[in-house]
Each structure stands twice: as C-alpha cells, then as structure tokens.
Amino acid sequence: MVTIAFRFPAGRYHATPWGRHVNEAEVEWPPSPWRILRALVATWHRKADTERHPESVLTALVERLAGTLPRYRLPRGVRAHSRHYMPQGRFKGGREDTSLIFDAFLRLEPEAELIAHWSDVTLEPAERALLDDLLRDLGFLGRAESWVEARRLEGWEGELDCCPAELSIDPETGEALDPVRLMAPAPPEDYPPWRAAVIDAHGLDAKKLKKPQREILATLPERFLDALRLETSELQRAGWSQPPGARPVLYQRPSDAFTQRGGRVARRPRRRAHATTARLALAGKPLPRLEDAVRIGEITRLAAIKKAEQANGGHVPAVLSGHGLPAGNRHGHAFYLPEDADGDGKIDHILVYAPDGLSAEALRALDRITRLWERDGGEWQVLFEGAGGAADWPESPYLGRARTWSSVTPYLHPWYAKKRFGVAEQIARECRERGWPEPEVRIEQARWEGPDGRPRRPVHFHRFRSKPGLRQPDTRGQFVRLTFPEPVEGPVALGFGCHFGLGLFCPTHD
Known part of the structure; x- marks a missing residue:
C-alpha cells in the first residue's frame, strides 16, 4: 500500500476544480487524484535527478498509482475567500473599470495532515525511492501559493473518511453525506484504445487537418504519461470537457468537511444534516x-x-x-x-x-x-x-x-x-x-x-x-x-x- 501525508504550512490550500470558473469561488477538496499525479510529474521535470530516476521509473510509478483510486482522510478546514477589484485597462465614465475577483481557499491548521491512501498499490524499491524524492521536493499543490510539505508513511492504519462512491459506505453512519466530483486518471491500459477511437471518430488520421483538428490531435499524445504533462490552457483551447486520460469520479466526503468558526479551526458534530x-x-x-x-x-x-x-x-x-x-x-x-x-x-x-x-x-x-x-x-x-x-x-x-x-x-x-x-x-x-x-x-x-x-x-x-x-x-x-x-x-x-x-x-x- 502507498500512503502520502500532505501538510500546508501556510494554512491555506488554493485549487479550482476542473470545469469550474475561478470566480465561482469553489475549492477542490480533497485534491483530485489527477492533480496529485500531475504534481508528481511536474516535480520530476523541474527537480528530479534523471540519471538516478530515469523516465521509465516515473512511468511505472505513475501507472501504478493511476491504476486504482485513492481514499482520503480529510482534516477539517474553513472555506474562506478574499475579494479584489482588478483593473481591466479600460475606462468608463472617466474612471478605470474594474472587475470583482473572488480568491477562494481552504484555511487549515498548519500542522493538520491530509492523508491520501492507495491500499492496493505495491511499489518496487526504485519506485519508492523516486516517490520519496518527489514528495520531498514538492513545493506546492494546486496554485503556487498552496505551499505543501509531503511525505510517504510506512504502515499507516488510520481511518479514512472520503472514499469513491462505488465503495461500500453505510450512509447511516454519517461518514458520507456530501458527494463531490473529482477528476481521476483512467486506467492506463484503457488509454491507447480510447485514443484510437477518438482519432477515428474525428478523422484525425487524415493527411490534411483543419486547425481545430490539429489542436485536438496535439492534445492526444501516444503515451499515458504524456497526457499528464499537457497544460490546462492547451486542453481548454482544444475544447476538451475533461482531460484526455482522465475521468470524473464521485467521492463521498464527510458533511462537516468545511467548518465555519472564526479563529482556530474547531470540530463540529459529524452529522451536519442536523x-x-x-x-x-x-x-x-x-x-x-x-x-x-x-x-x-x-x-x-x-x-x-x-x-x-x-x-x-x-x-x-x-x-x-x-x-x-x-x-x-x-x-x-x-x-x-x-x-x-x-x-x-x-x-x-x-x-x-x-x-x-x-x-x-x-x-x-x-x-x-x-x-x-x-x-x-x-x-x-x-x-x-x-x-x-x-x-x-x-x-x-x-x-x-x-x-x-x-x-x-x-x-x-x-x-x-x-x-x-x-x-x-x-x-x-x-x-x-x-x-x-x-x-x-x-x-x-x-x-x-x-x-x-x-x-x-x-x-x-x-x-x-x-x-x-x-x-x-x-x-x-x-x-x-x-x-x-x-x-x-x-x-x-x-x-x-x-x-x-x-x-x-x-x-x-x-
């Protein structure tokens, strides 16, 4: 099994869910499996010793983690936001025009830990060594101001409270009252046939392609690992409703995942249904x-x-x-x-x-x-x-x-x-x-x-x-x-x- 603990030393976590506008002031909580894998891949490109950790080991690590859905234990936090009036570079009635921008984030205790747990994953020694180094070098998760400290835990046996909806959860326990849709990687073995079907359906194998077709084809790399490397702006420009190689998964998180007291984060009764x-x-x-x-x-x-x-x-x-x-x-x-x-x-x-x-x-x-x-x-x-x-x-x-x-x-x-x-x-x-x-x-x-x-x-x-x-x-x-x-x-x-x-x-x- 693989267990990762994340801490946010600044006490803030910023991340916008896929498909939501940043000004909707929505926070992706917990961090989606797709976001975690992309953060690991980005850290390998920026900071990894590629001679010690070649790309083949990264591919094996990513495909193992992508093959199963993680479960989480969520620390309680306060959903908060700040508001800014951003100048738009144009003037109206003699005054510079501004737009109201929401900056939403989750406020957490700096020492609180978010746990992501893959129970069915077993890593080879080289993959464990790479994961440890990537977690050590991981600087942020989500937006750049979401500073993070991450580490792998050995033999963790704590309780999990945020799980995929298809897993067996008794709703009467009060542990699964708030469904949330997260973006998760599709099984890596499903990516090649899915890619071939998309290329065939859109005629992307023709000799001459129009500009929209070229943009779509550019976001359909042959390897699953390369799909994780795509920039969000490329995907949006090509018109994808969800990233290639990804799928939406319904998770059930505790209904009191967001507490709302001022000052330090306080726990409330688990059944927010009351x-x-x-x-x-x-x-x-x-x-x-x-x-x-x-x-x-x-x-x-x-x-x-x-x-x-x-x-x-x-x-x-x-x-x-x-x-x-x-x-x-x-x-x-x-x-x-x-x-x-x-x-x-x-x-x-x-x-x-x-x-x-x-x-x-x-x-x-x-x-x-x-x-x-x-x-x-x-x-x-x-x-x-x-x-x-x-x-x-x-x-x-x-x-x-x-x-x-x-x-x-x-x-x-x-x-x-x-x-x-x-x-x-x-x-x-x-x-x-x-x-x-x-x-x-x-x-x-x-x-x-x-x-x-x-x-x-x-x-x-x-x-x-x-x-x-x-x-x-x-x-x-x-x-x-x-x-x-x-x-x-x-x-x-x-x-x-x-x-x-x-x-x-x-x-x-x-």
Whole structure:
C-alpha cells in the first residue's frame, strides 16, 4: 500500500476544480487524484535527478498509482475567500473599470495532515525511492501559493473518511453525506484504445487537418504519461470537457468537511444534516438595499429550488420549498432572511434558517448558488459561507438571545384585523404557535435609520410578494418592539412574508 501525508504550512490550500470558473469561488477538496499525479510529474521535470530516476521509473510509478483510486482522510478546514477589484485597462465614465475577483481557499491548521491512501498499490524499491524524492521536493499543490510539505508513511492504519462512491459506505453512519466530483486518471491500459477511437471518430488520421483538428490531435499524445504533462490552457483551447486520460469520479466526503468558526479551526458534530442555519455572502456593486429584503428573499428561494432540482435529479427538499409539509407544519421550513451585517443599509448576507433542520440535499443546493439576479438588471455573486447551528453565527444581526426585539423590516399582520384581534393579539397568537411566551407589544412610527441618518418608515420598504393572487391582509405594515417575559432565541421573524425578509427583528440589549 502507498500512503502520502500532505501538510500546508501556510494554512491555506488554493485549487479550482476542473470545469469550474475561478470566480465561482469553489475549492477542490480533497485534491483530485489527477492533480496529485500531475504534481508528481511536474516535480520530476523541474527537480528530479534523471540519471538516478530515469523516465521509465516515473512511468511505472505513475501507472501504478493511476491504476486504482485513492481514499482520503480529510482534516477539517474553513472555506474562506478574499475579494479584489482588478483593473481591466479600460475606462468608463472617466474612471478605470474594474472587475470583482473572488480568491477562494481552504484555511487549515498548519500542522493538520491530509492523508491520501492507495491500499492496493505495491511499489518496487526504485519506485519508492523516486516517490520519496518527489514528495520531498514538492513545493506546492494546486496554485503556487498552496505551499505543501509531503511525505510517504510506512504502515499507516488510520481511518479514512472520503472514499469513491462505488465503495461500500453505510450512509447511516454519517461518514458520507456530501458527494463531490473529482477528476481521476483512467486506467492506463484503457488509454491507447480510447485514443484510437477518438482519432477515428474525428478523422484525425487524415493527411490534411483543419486547425481545430490539429489542436485536438496535439492534445492526444501516444503515451499515458504524456497526457499528464499537457497544460490546462492547451486542453481548454482544444475544447476538451475533461482531460484526455482522465475521468470524473464521485467521492463521498464527510458533511462537516468545511467548518465555519472564526479563529482556530474547531470540530463540529459529524452529522451536519442536523444543521439549522446556513449563511450566504453577497458581492456586487451596488448591493441591494435593505428596503428590498422581501424581493431578495424570494429570488434566493427560487435559486435554491433551481439548484436542488439540478443536484437531486428534479427532487426539491420540502425544507427549501415549503411544499409538501405535514399539516400544521407552517414554520419548520426555510426562512430566507436578508442581512445588513455591517449596518450600511445594504444587504450583504442571507441567513437561511430552518427550525426543523436543513438536510444534506438542501445544503448541497445552497452550496451551489453562485449568483442571484433580478429581471430589472440587478445581479450579485454569492458565496456559501457554511452551515451549522444558530450559535455558530454570532456576527449575524438576527441571532442571539434577548428579551427585547425591535423591528428591522416592517411587520405585516398575517390575518385580517378584527375587534380584539389587532396587531398585538396576532403577534401573541404567532408567538404561541412558535412556542414562545406572549410579549408586550409597542408600535413604533419609525425605527430603522438608513446610512443617510434619516429615519425609515414602513412605506419606504417593499411590502408585497411577487406571487400572483396571494391574499395579503395587511399592506401598510408597522414597526413594533417586542418585550418577552423571558429571553427568546433568535432569529425572530413574524407576520406576512416572514419567510422572505418581512417582519424581521433584531435583539436589543438595553
């Protein structure tokens, strides 16, 4: 067997999965088998003593490792990103035009080790010596800033938690909840017949070839080893949807592979299926106003449903759509709550909160949202920050525990007002249904102040759902202040449209 341990001394791992744009802010984790083999081949070219380690030994080593799929043990990390406005060399309106660029990476403890294990591979002494030297000289894995230290382990017998999907894994153990598609080498013996079939199908053996055909043929080397040497730019220019000699393989990684606490990386319960809260970050110029919270909440739900259909073969979890729930379950499904985390009056995050829990399917769909857009031209990039419990997001303005909660967006009563069934009575009924004590209710004329310092009234907010024919008992709305007899855990969202950003409250600790 062959076991390799990787450490990232800078505490960062940068790598973009094959087929994903770098600005999607996606991180390939774990490093794909294809990436590991290409890194070994590149290190041989740059640093190896070719007299001591001839190419024939490299070929034998690569073909042995390519003949079987590795399994991994993943250290937990935090998915993070930085944002840069890159100049484009052109001017618009007298100012230099810039583009927002995401630089995504996985933050790890510098001493944490990623294990890649080939259980069915046995190396000859010359191959082991070459592998040891290549791992010693390997400087980075992924992008150049992903500094790495690698070594081969003898007799390693630890536990593995990221395995190919076709291997026997019991989903009830919680060890395989998050499928991820990685690029792996095809069996080396399959490469020559596959290459011959491609050449025949595209007529690449003709005497005269057009330029696109020549580019394709240039990326079909005769030897499997040479296929690993091809530059990504060559493959993209030739139009390959996947590299020659490679195949996509579905792996199952732990659902808590990405933890999201600040500071040092902390472990969470292994079953992220019990997560109740996920958080999305928005980027764009300009960001949407908090007054348009209900519109942003609605398009976030639509994006989540669309990604769920794509990821789950048309099936949409009820926790995302709110449809198909048991009778009486009105508020256990997802709330899409737009946030103004920095207090500038613009929506910069979206909190997705489901009291009944977000399933693995739901989290997978939320993770795939990369942008939100409106028909009137507004468009924003989205980054999935992670999932966990409400306590994992202390920076959210809607979470916490307090007795007093004040309106952030207008409260619209969900039932028609009647005598002795006004705003206070309807709020009391909603709180009883949520299992909260009845609060003291105080109406406020103007509560929230915008970045210009002027008070905002309910009329300044968008207060209508886009769903046609929807009954809406209250179209005016009001700001209210709730004082409970005992502390209540947030988020608190009540009234009409509360699942989309209306009726939002923040804790007040005065």
